[in-house]
Amino acid sequence: MDGNAVRDVDSAHIWHPYAAPGQDVFVVASANGVYLTMADGAELIDGMSSWWSAAHGHRHPRLVAAAKKQIDTMSHVMFGGLTHAPAAQLTKNLMHLTGGAYSQVFYSDSGSVAVEVAMKMALQWARGRGKKGDRFLTWRSGYHGDTFATMSVCDPVGGMHAMWGPNILTEQVFADAPPVRGASAAQRAKYLEHLEQLIDESIVALLIEPVVQGAGGMRFHDHELLVGVREICERHDVLLIADEIATGFGRTGDLFATHAAGITSDIMCVGKALTGGFMSMAATLATPKVVEGMEPKALMHGPTFMANPLACA
Known part of the structure; x- marks a missing residue:
């Protein structure tokens, strides 16, 4: 699903925090380190650490490895x-x-x-x-x-x-x-x-x-x-x-x-x-x-x- 299609579905059907349906949103395609890559290829710095949670940056290799190991087990x-x-x-x-x-x-x-x-x-x-x-x-x-x-x-x-x-x-x-x-x-x-x-x-x-x-x-x-x-x-x-x-x-x-x-x-x-x-x-x-x-x-x-x-x- 491309960025425009994602935005269309979102605008029509999805609520976001403290917002009425239909608000304008940015479509994120991927995240790595401090950066969010948008669907149009632009890069933004995740200055809020995704509401203060991504303390080590996105896709930290140790966390990725731990998740992959665990998901194969249970x-x-x-x-x-x-x-x-x-x-x-x-x-x-x-x-x-x-x-x-x-x-x-x-x-x-x-x-x-x-x-x-x-x-x-x-x-x-x-x-x-x-x-x-x-x-x-x-x-x-x-x-x-x-x-x-x-x-x-x-x-x-x-x-x-x-x-x-x-x-x-x-x-x-x-x-x-x-x-x-x-x-x-x-x-x-x-x-x-x-x-x-x-x-x-x-x-x-x-x-x-x-x-x-x-x-x-x-x-x-x-x-x-x-x-x-x-x-x-x-x-x-x-x-x-x-x-x-x-x-x-x-x-x-x-x-x-x-x-x-x-x-x-x-x-x-x-x-x-x-x-x-x-x-x-x-x-x-x-x-x-x-x-x-x-x-x-x-x-x-x-x-x-x-x-x-x-x-x-």
């Missing part, structure tokens, strides 16, 4: 009651990369679902602790996904999901957007005081994008702010959930933004660069504190393509 098998070497090896790698801070990992097929799973973990942990809360505290300018629970913790005014409102989505608690990088110690302290004042018995967890708020405008904040956030969570016995889907695996210069700040979140979500942009996959990692406190112990979630062997490889 491209998919359900994860219910079964396991396999690619999942075990990936888990071992994640435990190593995170310094042994986390004890359990749940695999899913998108970053949005990874955050949904984190929220379920937090709610089950709260139930196990006898807490009556069922709400999440976050800050404005945040983005955590497009599924229903994650929409509720995205910025309710400036985000992509403002059209839904509190009558549709669970009403969460929002602090002001964090002060940007370079804020003074006094500014950070004032903000943390504001954040802490919003915590009451209804809050089970604080959910943030550490260091960079991506879709909210590439807003950077200081690592020191994360230290204060961690201390607040400890004082009030609420969980800290770090959405590192965009920031993980070196996207900010450090392997993980929270670790660069010298803190460990209770739950961490990773995705995007997890597979180097090869396939959709995400993971939610939990500390022993979370796992031991959850009730029931079974995490009530199970994607069809959970821990897909090809994605794990």
Whole structure:
């Protein structure tokens, strides 16, 4: 199918993210390294790394080789009651990369679902602790996904999901957007005081994008702010959930933004660069504190393509 034929089908029948049908699009024929080759032969630099996922460039030879080897063995098998070497090896790698801070990992097929799973973990942990809360505290300018629970913790005014409102989505608690990088110690302290004042018995967890708020405008904040956030969570016995889907695996210069700040979140979500942009996959990692406190112990979630062997490889 040539470029014009692709464009015709697309215009007539395909939705694109946050766009009405029929928008003008570029037709990509191939990708290699940082370059996208269009159907007309033009080359463009993939400056967004395909939404921050192609961390090593397109068609990286090591990733291509791993995918080809795995697809000849087993491209998919359900994860219910079964396991396999690619999942075990990936888990071992994640435990190593995170310094042994986390004890359990749940695999899913998108970053949005990874955050949904984190929220379920937090709610089950709260139930196990006898807490009556069922709400999440976050800050404005945040983005955590497009599924229903994650929409509720995205910025309710400036985000992509403002059209839904509190009558549709669970009403969460929002602090002001964090002060940007370079804020003074006094500014950070004032903000943390504001954040802490919003915590009451209804809050089970604080959910943030550490260091960079991506879709909210590439807003950077200081690592020191994360230290204060961690201390607040400890004082009030609420969980800290770090959405590192965009920031993980070196996207900010450090392997993980929270670790660069010298803190460990209770739950961490990773995705995007997890597979180097090869396939959709995400993971939610939990500390022993979370796992031991959850009730029931079974995490009530199970994607069809959970821990897909090809994605794990």
